[in-house]
Amino acid sequence: MGILIDAGTRAIVQGxxxxxxxxxxxxMLDYGTKIVAGVGPGKGGTTVNGLSELPxxxxxxxxxxxxxxxxxxxxxxxxxxxxxxxxxxxxxIKTIVVITExxxxxxxxxxxxxxxxxxxxxxxxxxxxxxxPGECKxxxxxxxxxxxxxxxxxxxxxxxxxxxxxxxxxxxxGESTCIGIGGDPVVGLNFIxxxxxxxxxxxxxxxxxxxxxxxxxxxxxxxxxxKERYPKPVVAYVAGRFAPSGKRMGHAGAxxxxxxxxxxxxxxxxxxxxxxxxxxxxxxxxxLVKELLSQT
Amino acid sequence: xxxxxxxxxxxxQEFFKHGIPIPKGTIVTDSKQTVHAVSNLKPPYxxxxxxxxxxxxxxxxIIPAMSVHEAEEAATKLIGAQIKNLPVKxxxxxxxxxxxxxxxxxxxxxRFNRCYVALASAMGGVEIEEVAEKTPKTIIRTIVDSxxxxxxxxxxxxxxxxxxxxxxxxxxxxxxxxxxxAFVENDAEMVEINPLAETKTGSFVAADARMVIxxxxxxxxxxxxxxxxQTLSSEETLALKNNLAYVKLEGDIGVVGNGAGLVMxxxxxxxxxxxxxADFLDLGGGATIExxxxxxxxxxxxxxxxxxxxxxxxxxxxxxxxxxxxVEAAKEAKDAKVKKPLVVRxxxxxxxxxxxxxxxxGIRVLGSMEAAAKQAVEFAxxxxx
Numbered sequence: 001m002g003i004l005i006d007a008g009t010r011a012i013v014q015g016x017x018x019x020x021x022x023x024x025x026x027x028m029l030d031y032g033t034k035i036v037a038g039v040g041p042g043k044g045g046t047t048v049n050g051l052s053e054l055p056x057x058x059x060x061x062x063x064x065x066x067x068x069x070x071x072x073x074x075x076x077x078x079x080x081x082x083x084x085x086x087x088x089x090x091x092x093i094k095t096i097v098v099i100t101e102x103x104x105x106x107x108x109x110x111x112x113x114x115x116x117x118x119x120x121x122x123x124x125x126x127x128x129x130x131x132x133p134g135e136c137k138x139x140x141x142x143x144x145x146x147x148x149x150x151x152x153x154x155x156x157x158x159x160x161x162x163x164x165x166x167x168x169x170x171x172x173x174g175e176s177t178c179i180g181i182g183g184d185p186v187v188g189l190n191f192i193x194x195x196x197x198x199x200x201x202x203x204x205x206x207x208x209x210x211x212x213x214x215x216x217x218x219x220x221x222x223x224x225x226x227k228e229r230y231p232k233p234v235v236a237y238v239a240g241r242f243a244p245s246g247k248r249m250g251h252a253g254a255x256x257x258x259x260x261x262x263x264x265x266x267x268x269x270x271x272x273x274x275x276x277x278x279x280x281x282x283x284x285x286x287x288l289v290k291e292l293l294s295q296t
Numbered sequence: 297x298x299x300x301x302x303x304x305x306x307x308x309q310e311f312f313k314h315g316i317p318i319p320k321g322t323i324v325t326d327s328k329q330t331v332h333a334v335s336n337l338k339p340p341y342x343x344x345x346x347x348x349x350x351x352x353x354x355x356x357x358i359i360p361a362m363s364v365h366e367a368e369e370a371a372t373k374l375i376g377a378q379i380k381n382l383p384v385k386x387x388x389x390x391x392x393x394x395x396x397x398x399x400x401x402x403x404x405x406x407r408f409n410r411c412y413v414a415l416a417s418a419m420g421g422v423e424i425e426e427v428a429e430k431t432p433k434t435i436i437r438t439i440v441d442s443x444x445x446x447x448x449x450x451x452x453x454x455x456x457x458x459x460x461x462x463x464x465x466x467x468x469x470x471x472x473x474x475x476x477x478a479f480v481e482n483d484a485e486m487v488e489i490n491p492l493a494e495t496k497t498g499s500f501v502a503a504d505a506r507m508v509i510x511x512x513x514x515x516x517x518x519x520x521x522x523x524x525x526q527t528l529s530s531e532e533t534l535a536l537k538n539n540l541a542y543v544k545l546e547g548d549i550g551v552v553g554n555g556a557g558l559v560m561x562x563x564x565x566x567x568x569x570x571x572x573x574a575d576f577l578d579l580g581g582g583a584t585i586e587x588x589x590x591x592x593x594x595x596x597x598x599x600x601x602x603x604x605x606x607x608x609x610x611x612x613x614x615x616x617x618x619x620x621x622x623v624e625a626a627k628e629a630k631d632a633k634v635k636k637p638l639v640v641r642x643x644x645x646x647x648x649x650x651x652x653x654x655x656x657x658g659i660r661v662l663g664s665m666e667a668a669a670k671q672a673v674e675f676a677x678x679x680x681x
Contacts, residue, residue, distance in 0.1 A: 104483055105510045105513070109405075113410070128611070140612050158556075159553075159611060162611055166643075187410075212556070213560070239561045242567045243576075247576075249556055249559075251557070279568065280561075281565075282664075
């Protein structure tokens with residue numbers, strides 16, 4: 001169980017012949033992910049060093065019949081990533097994970113419009129990916145930090161997510177599925193959509209949201225909670241209380257513009273919607289334990 | 297990770313190319329050029345400092361001039377001066393418009409809806425944020441379907457809501473469409489005409505203009521690349537060269553970490569324990585020895601830092617590589633007689649090797665980011681050495 005990907009997921013890797021693509025394909029295979037094929041324009045018929053059994057095609061279409069992929073992970077450089085995502089959507093791949101960093105906003109907007117129309121899920125860009133511990137990993141996260149469990153984790157960050165997942169483990173908790181939604185201003189799957197999926201997942205007993213400065217996703221998620229009476233406990237952490245206005249803090253999307261997008265605004269919105277907010281990353285696990293105990 | 301803000305004149309030239317009316321004007325880089333430069337312009341003039349920042353008027357960056365002589369005086373005053381901490385290298389001298397009404401037009405990214413959004417208001421001339429706060433209902437928001445763009449019927453509807461009819465309605469709607477084309481073709485994140493002047497003769501002219509370019513799209517816009525390099529400090533240049541995200545802050549604890557979220561959380565934690573970070577420096581994923589070394593060089597050389605905190609949780613970043621970079625930078629700092637206490641938290645991929653490398657070099661490693669942050673705060677306060 002978990003959401004979006006599981007032991008049955010059949011994935012392809014777009015950009016498999018690149019350094020990142022081939023390196024992480026090996027790690028994902030080691031984890032047990034069913035990678036069925038790779039795609040690299042002009043590389044059809046070749047093999048990736050160390051992965052001689054894995055077929056490589058020029059286009060996704062060629063892999064469709066025999067290998068019937070339902071997910072894709074994309075390592076294609078930013079200048080070509082738009083077409084790679086569109087190709088995945090056009091081939092009706094249901095879950096598309098875009099690891100690529102520095103995708104122009106215009107390209108992201110084009111891609112997301114087509115994805116919405118085609119009813120597929122895009123995760124990212126600029127994401128560490130998604131993992132359903134013990135079943136399937138489509139991402140670049142260090143697998144050993146994640147443990148099978150019943151906490152749904154959704155984050156705008158990478159390493160901070162690992163930090164918090166490591167904290168959960170020391171408290172005997174694990175994840176049903178962990179999703180990095182990406183650090184860009186325009187990303188596919190958002191907090192609210194992830195929450196909807198976790199709501200209907202029997203394995204997920206609680207959800208952790210890791211937000212940061214910039215944009216208004218946290219505020220809108222708080223509005224969703226207020227309206228929805230979300231049935232599972234939620235703990236949030238928001239990074240960037242100390243961030244100055246007008247500066248991009250590493251992620252393209254992490255920027256306070258004027259009075260918009262501050263950590264304070266997001267924290268207040270969560271608190272007023274009844275979401276517990278952790279002061280420090282390590283407080284996420286302790287708050288969760290408390291919330292889960294009060295549920296039983 | 298800089299914000300690529302174009303200066304007014306560059307934006308206006310883009311507007312001109314796209315057929316958006318702009319005031320008649322000229323650029324002056326030396327006040328002595330003024331007399332010759334304005335020979336084709338009719339007084340009175342507006343003399344405007346070309347710095348890429350909002351609120352120039354209030355900061356004294358825009359000076360009205362009644363005559364050529366006054367324009368020259370204003371140019372002398374502005375060129376070489378600082379407006380909002382930015383040096384003025386050129387001024388734009390324009391014919392002053394006779395304005396009947398000031399409007400606002402802008403296009404930006406609606407992050408949550410994953411699309412562009414056009415904003416218009418009949419209350420131009422003030423910052424749109426201010427209008428949004430005080431009279432949000434006066435802002436006309438139009439979500440843009442990226443597959444359609446802004447079509448004539450969208451633009452007409454916006455112009456109508458701004459209160460125009462007849463030939464003015466058509467003229468204004470054309471400007472809105474052209475603004476969208478300029479925005480998309482330049483891969484902008486934000487464009488603004490504020491104010492868009494309705495002149496006493498009833499035509500529309502872009503009196504002021506701002507545009508922010510998406511720096512991830514620079515590979516499609518080599519014309520803006522030089523501009524990016526120009527606006528960087530030497531630390532920022534070193535950071536950019538090594539793919540580091542660097543933001544200078546006000547405090548005294550130099551911070552280096554991997555991952556934007558983790559570094560932001562580290563700053564927050566320092567603050568929580570009563571410390572003040574001197575910077576935000578993100579190594580990104582998979583940092584090399586050289587990148588780690590460059591990062592430490594930046595924070596060690598910063599005269600405001602009293603202690604350095606390194607917080608790395610290795611995923612695709614390998615702790616042994618990070619440790620080697622730290623050791624090399626520490627050695628060089630020692631040779632240069634820079635004595636600043638160094639606190640390191642290093643965990644994740646290859647942590648045993650990394651910790652051993654640091655231990656061999658006599659650098660202590662802490663296991664948790666909280667313990668490390670606390671210790672860095674104590675060191676910066678001079679409580680322990």
